[in-house]
Amino acid sequence: MAQRALSETRTAEDQAFARSLAARHFRGAVWERFFQAAIVIGIVALLALMFNTVNRIVGLVAVQEAIHxxxxxxxxxxxxxxxxxxxxxxxxxxxxxxxxxxxxxxxxxxxxxxxxxxxxxxxxxxxxxxxxxxxxxxxxxxxxxxxxxxxxxxxxxxxxxxxxxxxxxxxxxxxxxxxxxxxxxxxxxxxxxxxxxxxxxxxxxxxxxxxxxDSMSNTPADTGIRTAFLGTIWVLLLTLLVSFPLGVGTALYLEEYSSGNNWLERFIETNIRNLAGVPSIIYGLLGLAIFVRTLESITQGRTVISAALTMALLILPVIIINAQEALRAVPPSIREASFGLGATKWQTIWNQVLPAAMPGILTGTILGMSRAIGETAPLIIIGAATFIVKDPNSPVSKFTVIPIQIYNWAKQPGGQYQDIAAAGIVLLLIVLLLFNATAIILRQRFRRSLSA
Amino acid sequence: MTTTNGATAIDLKSVKVFYNDKLAVDDVNIPIYHNKITAFIGPSGCGKSTVLRSINRMNDLIPGARVEGQVLYHNKNLYGDNVDPVEVRRRIGMVFQKPNPFPKSIYDNVAYGPRLLGIRDRRTLDEIVERSIKGAYLWDEVKDDLKKSGLALSGGQQQRLCIARTIAVEPDVILMDEPASALDPIATQAIEELMRELVKQYTIVIVTHNMQQAQRVSDYTAFFSIRKAEETGGQERRWGVLGEYAPTDQLFSNPKAEETERYIRGEFG
Known part of the structure; x- marks a missing residue:
């Protein structure tokens, strides 16, 4: 061993050192194994999930005709x-x-x-x-x-x-x-x-x-997910449209304009952080009370826009907090350089701070949208349709979304409903991946334009 | 080197700077002469950068910073009621300790200032960019590669890019906060030579830790030192004061204050 070669005299002190060194290395090795095991468990769980879904989607079916x-x-x-x-x-x-x-x-x-x-x-x-x-x-x-x-x-x-x-x-x-x-x-x-x-x-x-x-049907073999798929796209796009400007705007105000010194601003900041942890079903109740009931004359009740506004509220804290972190991480030297050249505050924010913070802001938006895409509870509360064959075609259309459709299928008795629920899950994952991939590509493009 | 008083570009009169009501620099009186290089030297924490930043109101950006006294520019107090700090910084440019080019192309870095002023015409911008980069003696190194990111340049080139960016808006005065302290000796020499060129057109104020540099490049030197006082509760309070201000030759060869002499001999720093 290495320590034997180094300690020729073999005094008691050397031997104690050698023993403690072995113990120190051992402790590190144990932790390393633990971390490895954590990754292995995660991968096994993921593979099991994928196997389970694919296993359901592909297979033999028995087809029978009532009348030839x-x-x-x-x-x-x-x-x-x-x-x-x-x-x-x-x-x-x-x-x-x-x-x-x-x-x-x-x-x-x-x-x-x-x-x-x-x-x-x-x-x-x-x-x-x-x-x-x-x-x-x-x-x-x-x-x-x-x-x-x-x-x-x-x-x-x-x-x-x-x-x-x-x-x-x-x-x-x-x-x-x-x-x-x-x-x-x-x-x-x-x-x-x-x-x-x-x-x-x-x-x-x-x-x-x-x-x-295909749109929905009473028989599982004929049913399709088009209505729910379009519903998800509608809700997500409107959510993005509402939450991105609001979230980034809030973060900009809190970071760049407010002094952060008075009690009201501290109260707001603390509560944004608290809101990020509020269970989503509570946002559903809020959406039901405000967007579906109180503002019914505008939103037409249980519609795409009610769902999108509720989702926007739900993911706003995530977007705001991440945007704030991103703005805080912009090096002060860039701001100083811009101000030093005679830029106004807005010119500095628009030309330097926002572009530099954009990758981080987009990361937060990805996180928020990923959450919105899979949320079911608040939409059940505000009343997404359970059976609907009409495609959503405006913000005030009735709608359903993929996760709710999956839930509806999964709770039906009968094997084939479980199969199409599995198909819906895979589609949901594909949509999620496409969405994230787009955002990651955008983020990389911003990052590349910033670095050498 | 002339010691006769030319026209003053900026006059600091009884300038005091506070951070959160704590005195940082006390009672500074310095006339800064036109087309001369004035160097601020002194030990760490003496407030020389603070005073420099009070000249173009960069201290406004620090929450809790406050300036008392007068900074006169063309006989106008820069801290007067109807003065816009944006205009002050456009007339009095700044180069920072660490080269801080924007994460943009070389061209866009230099064109940034003119664009802020609303210049959009491509040909005018091309001219300004070329003239400014030439003015910073960087043209031969980057002329074929103006689209390259400013961050891809070496440290010394980056700092000269920052100087080109500053002179692109044609300020009267250029403030330099230890512009060569992050650079190697060769890049430092290039910056110093550049300063001697620039001073023909601009008034320059430079903060430096390096006394040889102050001796080499500056016409006037202000030495700042630290005062300490025991506060109730045993805490020490420190603030900076102007120790001595004189033409550079005179300050280094024949300092009036004993403290200046000790600093110049390197007894503290």
Whole structure:
């Protein structure tokens, strides 16, 4: 050992030193192992999560049709005209197709119940309807009316999809995770043969393009996440639009303009720090009381803008605190140089301080947005829709977001709902990664422009 | 070196500086002569930088700093009611101890001051940038690379860039706060030669720790020293005062105050 070579005399003192040195090295090594173990545990947990989700998304499904297409039409369904498809729907569906009108066109049971008194023309102002149809309420529709309504409101492909979904009734009667599909295929086939003799087994990935572009449906196999995906994008963009200028503005005022000496400013600073730790559900209650109820005339209630304002409040402390740290980290020499050349305070802030602080400000914004993207509790409180087929298209649209959709699916009984929830989780993670990647690239660009 | 009094560019009259109501520098009276280099020397903590920063109101940026007395510039008190510190700093530029170029290109560093004044015309800016960098004797080293970051230059080049940046707004007076203390001897020599050139057009005030440097470059020298007093409670209170002010030759060859002589001989520092 090294210490033996150095201490030739081997006095008692040398020996004590050698012993204590070994003990000191040992203590360090123990801690090093501990830190390594922490990383290994983290990686294992992450891999387990990824395996669990992917395992759910890809696998075998058993598909069964209620009626074979040949029983409905002599020619393949694809060759029928829109009128013929609409006639099939009216003929084969319960209540002469009125249920499909309610759920497919009018936005579901809630919408219908609340607006039972409106006529078709009032419900669907964008669709050109024959006068005989437009003046009727839902309960007054005759089969020929629903048929005309279907032709007017849906194109041929939508009608075809509806025939397949509602009449032919392609139904997924069983699904199996990836591991079972790969290693237990014989058992699955035996189970299918016993329970669903007409069903066929096929490979399926729940996360596919169809999942992205389809809107919600009552059957898990047909459902998609488009509405929730667009809802998330809307809420996030509006949140960013509100919280970034407000947060950076607050930080600028507190750091650059206020003296920080009077009790009010100290009170504000302390409370911004406290607010960063307030549970998100409390922000939900605040949003419900202020944005949904009090300001209903402006926000129209449970809408995208109410959600975005609540989220903005939620992430403001994160943005403010990080922006303050970033502004404080700007070297005083840069400010002095700017002031020394005769710059005004604003010129110094705009030309020197803000660009230098921008990487840090963006880091805070990334943190805030990452939090907003996954928040569910406050949005449940302010009342994101649980079932919605209409895409959000303005700040006052009804909406839902991906995490809420995942939650709704995950709490449903039945295996396939768990599968699409897993698909939703992966999509949420992808959106999160894309968002963060954009911000990191922006930050790097700022940083590069600042360094040599 | 002339010892006759030329026109004064700046007149410090009974200047006192306080930080949070604690006296930092007491009663400084110095006339600073036009187109001369005036050096401030003295031990650490004597307040020479504080006085320098009170000349272009950089002390305003420090919370709790307060200046009493008068700093006369063209017979106008810079601490008068209707004086805008932004204008003061545009007339009285400053070069700092540590080279502090902006994290921008060489061109943008020099063009920063003129742009603050609202000059946008590309050709005018090009002219100002070239003239200023030439004025700081940096042109031959950077003329092909004006787009390069100012931070990519060596320490001495950075400091000359900072000087070019300062003269780009054509101030009357340039304050230099130990401009060569972070530089190697060769870069220091370049800065000193540059100062001798610049003084033909500008009035220069320099704070330095280096007595040889003061001797080499300055025309007038102000020596600052420290006063101490025991306060109630056993705490020591220290503040700076002007020890002696004279033409440089005279101050170094024939100091009037005994304290100045001891400082010059290196007995304390």
């Amino acid at each position: 297409p040949s029983e409905i039409s002599d020619v393949p369904l694809e060759q029928l005209s829109a009128e013929q498809l609409a006639a099939i729907l009216t003929e084969r569906l319960p209540s002469g197709g009125r249920v499909l009108v309610r759920d497919g066109l009018l936005g579901g049971a809630d919408y219908y119940n609340a607006n039972n008194t409106l006529t078709m023309g009032q419900f669907l102002p964008d669709v050109t309807l024959p006068e005989s149809v437009a003046s009727k309420k839902l309960s007054e529709l005759q089969p020929e009316d629903t048929q005309a309504l279907f032709v007017a409101a849906m194109d041929k492909n939508t009608l075809l999809d509806e025939v397949y979904d509602q009449v032919v009734g392609r139904d997924v009667v069983g699904s199996w995770p990836l591991t079972a599909s790969l290693f237990n295929r014989a058992d699955i086939e035996a189970e299918i043969a016993a329970d669903h003799p007409n069903a066929t087994l096929q490979w399926n990935s729940w996360l596919d393009l169809q999942f992205l572009v």
